Amino acid sequence: MGMTVVEKILARAADRPSVTVGDVVEPRVDLAMSHENAALVINQYLEVFQGTGIAPKVWDPSRIAIIFDHRVPAESPKTATNHKKIRGFVAANGITKFHDVRGDVGGICHQILPEYGYVRPGFVVVGTDSHTTSHGALGAFSFGVGATEMASAWALGIAVNIEVPATIKVVVKGEFPPMVGPKDLILHLIGLLTAQGANFKVLEFHGETIRQMSTSGRIAICNMSVEAGATSGIVPGDAETVRYLREEAGVTDAIDCVTPDADASYVRTVEIDVSALAPQIACPHMVDNVKPIEQVLGIPVQQIVIGSCTNGRLDDLAAAAAILRGKKVAEGTRMLVFPASSKIFAQALDKGYIHDFMRAGAVVMNSGCGPCLGVHEGALGDNEVALSTTNRNFKGRMGNPTGEVYLCSPVVAAASAITGVITDPRKGA
Amino acid sequence: MPKVIIALDNDISTDDIYPGRFMATVLPTETPQYAFFDRTDFNAALKAKTFPPGSVIVGGENFGCGSSREQACSTLKGYDLAVVARSISRIFLQNSINLGLQVVICPGIEASVGHELEITADHVLNRTTGQSFDQVKLPAARKGIMDAGGLIPYTRARLMARG
Numbered sequence: 001m002g003m004t005v006v007e008k009i010l011a012r013a014a015d016r017p018s019v020t021v022g023d024v025v026e027p028r029v030d031l032a033m034s035h036e037n038a039a040l041v042i043n044q045y046l047e048v049f050q051g052t053g054i055a056p057k058v059w060d061p062s063r064i065a066i067i068f069d070h071r072v073p074a075e076s077p078k079t080a081t082n083h084k085k086i087r088g089f090v091a092a093n094g095i096t097k098f099h100d101v102r103g104d105v106g107g108i109c110h111q112i113l114p115e116y117g118y119v120r121p122g123f124v125v126v127g128t129d130s131h132t133t134s135h136g137a138l139g140a141f142s143f144g145v146g147a148t149e150m151a152s153a154w155a156l157g158i159a160v161n162i163e164v165p166a167t168i169k170v171v172v173k174g175e176f177p178p179m180v181g182p183k184d185l186i187l188h189l190i191g192l193l194t195a196q197g198a199n200f201k202v203l204e205f206h207g208e209t210i211r212q213m214s215t216s217g218r219i220a221i222c223n224m225s226v227e228a229g230a231t232s233g234i235v236p237g238d239a240e241t242v243r244y245l246r247e248e249a250g251v252t253d254a255i256d257c258v259t260p261d262a263d264a265s266y267v268r269t270v271e272i273d274v275s276a277l278a279p280q281i282a283c284p285h286m287v288d289n290v291k292p293i294e295q296v297l298g299i300p301v302q303q304i305v306i307g308s309c310t311n312g313r314l315d316d317l318a319a320a321a322a323i324l325r326g327k328k329v330a331e332g333t334r335m336l337v338f339p340a341s342s343k344i345f346a347q348a349l350d351k352g353y354i355h356d357f358m359r360a361g362a363v364v365m366n367s368g369c370g371p372c373l374g375v376h377e378g379a380l381g382d383n384e385v386a387l388s389t390t391n392r393n394f395k396g397r398m399g400n401p402t403g404e405v406y407l408c409s410p411v412v413a414a415a416s417a418i419t420g421v422i423t424d425p426r427k428g429a
Numbered sequence: 430m431p432k433v434i435i436a437l438d439n440d441i442s443t444d445d446i447y448p449g450r451f452m453a454t455v456l457p458t459e460t461p462q463y464a465f466f467d468r469t470d471f472n473a474a475l476k477a478k479t480f481p482p483g484s485v486i487v488g489g490e491n492f493g494c495g496s497s498r499e500q501a502c503s504t505l506k507g508y509d510l511a512v513v514a515r516s517i518s519r520i521f522l523q524n525s526i527n528l529g530l531q532v533v534i535c536p537g538i539e540a541s542v543g544h545e546l547e548i549t550a551d552h553v554l555n556r557t558t559g560q561s562f563d564q565v566k567l568p569a570a571r572k573g574i575m576d577a578g579g580l581i582p583y584t585r586a587r588l589m590a591r592g
Binding site: 022024036037039040043044047048049050051052054070071076078079082127128129130132144145146147148149151152155156160161162163195196199200229231286373374375392394395396397399401 | 440442444445448449450452453454455456467490491494495496497498499500502516518519520523524527528568569570571573574579580581583584585587588589
């Protein structure tokens, strides 16, 4: 029987001719990514070696990536001290894929990894962040783990005792209507599947719409695959993957795209036609509480957020800036923009998008996770409402348990910033 | 006999269990103070050590969805609580096993605060209502880690075996 993409990747990484759903394998890890929670990984990692008589040594410093993004610049002495501790570990262990708090090479981990060519098709990637699913956009099997599992990977270089997951095939056809795009597709899919519909499963994306989608859009859909519970989202590597890695990430060595067998076995197939899809909104307080925009128009919004690992890339900023150019953010509404990386920030400066945002009254912040996880840079006041291009809207997510978060695409966020209420961008705001 | 100390809805997120604003706190000795921080009364009862070890949190579907933050498990492990839920999100389940937090998947569980639960090898018995519920076995792949007492001792043993 044929294999899915993830089955092929796991078979290769575990030196087996084939694997099937439910097999237990221990794949080699090609890349192990952490952010600020490396502070906890370091503790767990050192504890592994206690009493063994073996000096702590990471299995391969060139395969460890650490990117500061969740709380940059540090919002508290505690975070600053965690940063300091991690810098010490990075230096002592010769970890080169390290991105500190910087305006040239800094940014969100899920943008930095593709941007610097750290991920390739066929890789096994683990990350101490649930949105590590993002890197399936480049044809890798990429999944989130906890800090102790990362410590184990740092020590052993393998992911221990992985059950080969079942795969759901998602086939997408049709051309997006104007003002509708990948974010609307993934919100729609999460609504269909529910928040646990893909728990312990992989979402493998196919169809003409996916083939024609940019890597940026693919990152958005793989990023949010975890909101349906998926272990990983994956777009089998193709011409666009190679183009992105060569032209945008500067990769020069061989790229080996892994594709599924024609007779691969899927637990379920979901078909979606996007040609009549409306802008989608995930309503409080669950990501699967998804409605077409018509059902939520006019809801007043106090905070608009554009950015995050889901929608902070150059095409997202370009689309939002085009709507805001020459307009003003509504009185009583504040708008925050977080480019996903320093590189994107610089590109947006060159293109004039940053000026568009500032003249409209938006506050452009440094690259990072910003208010997405409610730590700093844009907490909500009591009972305030946010409309955000981020990926989660759980109660308390933006720092205040009485706040409400609606999730949307960049163009919906931009159109709504001008009016101060949830607004349909198709109506020419 | 362990008692149910809180019965929760579906889709309890890790932001609910351990809010993101406390993520700079990582030590398992320090995380318990923030457990369910925004459920003020429950957080206070936990901190006051009102509940004996082994007390049970009952959850609905998709318990522990969201972030991979391990603090969501260490914060509960710190009070020696157990989780019995209808289904559990993948990363939370794996983190729990890795840290030795007792988690039980029990699709039919019906239990309210104050009910006494007996957790056997493959059932959960609600001693208060007399009902018995089947457990779903934890992923087979994780058994070695559970048997070792968590992922740290498991990894340590693997490392030693390599020599």
